[in-house]
Amino acid sequence: MSTSLPTTADTVGTNRWYLASAPMVRALLHLCVPMAAAMIVSAVYNVVNAGFIGSLHDSALLAAVTLGAPILGLVMAVGGVFGVGGSALISRLLGASEKDPTEAAQIKHVASFAVWGAAIVGAVLAAAGLLLLPNLVTVLGAHGAAVAPTSAFVGVMLAFVPVLAVSFCLEQLVRSEGAARQVMIGLIASTVANLVFDVLFILVLHWGVAGAALAIGLSNVVTIVYFVTWLTRHSEHISLAPRWFTLSPTVLKPVFGIGVGELLQSAFLIVTSLVLNNLASAYGDGPLAAMGVAVRIAQVPEFLVMGVTLGVLPLLAYSFGKGDRARLAAALRASAFTVGSITVVAAVGVFLFRDAIFGAFVADRSVLAVGAVILTAQLVAMIANGFTGLITSLFQATGRATAAITMSMAQGILFIPIVLLGNLWFGLGGVIWALTVTEVLVLLVGAVMLFASRRAIDAGLAEGSPERAEAVLEEA
Secondary structure, three states, X not given: OOOOOOOHHHHHHHHHHXXXXXXXXXXXXXXXXXXXXXXXXXXXXXXXXXXXXXXXXXXXXXXXXXXXXHHHHHHHHHHHHHHHHHHHHHHHHHHXXXXXXXXXXXXXXXXXXXXXXXXXXXXXXXXXXXHOHHHHHHHOOOOHHHHHHHHHHHHHHHHOHHHHHHHHHHXXXXXXXXXXXXXXXXXXXXXXXXXXXXXXXXXHOOOHHHHHHHHXXXXXXXXXXXXXXXXXXXXXXXXXXXXXXXXXXXXXXHHHHHHHHHHHHHHHHHHHHHHHHHHHHOXXXXXXXXXXXXXXXXXXXXXXXXXXXXXXXXXXXXXXXXXXXXXXHHHHHHHHHHHHHHHHHHHHHHHHOHHHHHHOOOOOHHHHHHHHHHHHHHHHHHHHHHHHHXXXXXXXXXXXXXXXXHHHHHHHHHXXXXXXXXXXHHOHHHHHHHHHHHHHHHHHHHHHHHHHOHHHHHHHHHHOOHHHHHHHHHHO
16 A cells, blocks of 8 residues: 655645535634644744843843834735735635636736735835834834844844745735645744744854844745745646736736735734833833733634634635635634634633733732733723624625725724723723723724625625626626
8 A cells, every 4th residue: 555645736626625615614624723823833932032032131132122023013014915915816716717717817917916016015115124224223212222232133124024025925825725734834834943043043143133033034034935835836826937927907906905904904003002002101010011911811812713814714715706605604604603612712711710820920919900900801802803803804805905904994093092082081991991992893893894795795706706796886
């Protein structure tokens, strides 16, 4: 009895089967579990990486990594513009090709535009950032002893901006074909490589924060090599060759229509974090520390939920492109049930044992008291945010660009006035509950838009694309 490695056709066929006709539970397990696992591994790595820098016993170095974090977030957002928009369109085209095989011809153009677009924009941002490095470091808030290490960390990070943007973009493109397990392998390989490089550059060569930034950059090179190799060997439709690059409106409009929402959401998250930290710090180190601990506790169930909401997106897009109303509805019901189960069980469990869980991180009773309130607010916000993420994924999958952008902007637009008024009227309590109130309001906004979009989504299912559906609705 002989065994052999799966062929390209086997791999493509299996991934397509999960998107097209696999039992819903198996499809969700295949698409969502690897995404959640990869996110949890990344979260653990973030803690370990902070430990490597902390082992140098220099607070200025830790401050430099913290101050430079928004740069990494912005770079990932650039990759998201091309990657999320491109992957949603590719999944829709794969589904549409079930009815019309000629639709698959467009996929090569979409993939090439996404990857090379991310590389070009990343290179422009890198050059601009390096030219304006001293000003950028000042804007990030570095002063005194933190200026030199922040400049070193941000400088190296900027040099790798094209690499980081392409890496994130490729991750989304691989997911678009339903290859969630390969995404997990790529992300875990990147994390392991990052740890190895950290040991070499920080502990052996003593390159400090510059070594940490170099480790991040090179680990993403590992990710790119893995994803490009996999796509070249196993993808039936995706090509990254520059000859397929196009600026056709049929590619640009749907990619940017969805991708811009990712950029806006990341920008608003950065602003939200800065505002929240500044307001909380005014009440002393205790509330700020409690908030940091509460966020970390809530991260595990949040990552599990994100694994579902991000993992199900290719399935939703494929079903929409194929015009399979029953499968789209089944995927929504199953993922909504999963999101609800994870958030409610996690919220109730953590709330019941909040003192014991929080006590594992801090011993100060005053911090424990305020931490219980903050954790409660975080858990309620997590439930609302889970369903908000699912609605956003549906809008992205069905090409509802305006709705997706509105969802991305809503949190930032609503949070700023709510947290400022909450601080003014209710003090620390207003700051603590501001995010919860915002998340609930954003969920309500999403529910209203979902109800208003039902006719357009139904038309898209019938026509096979949101663009043709809009034309039909306009004629009607």
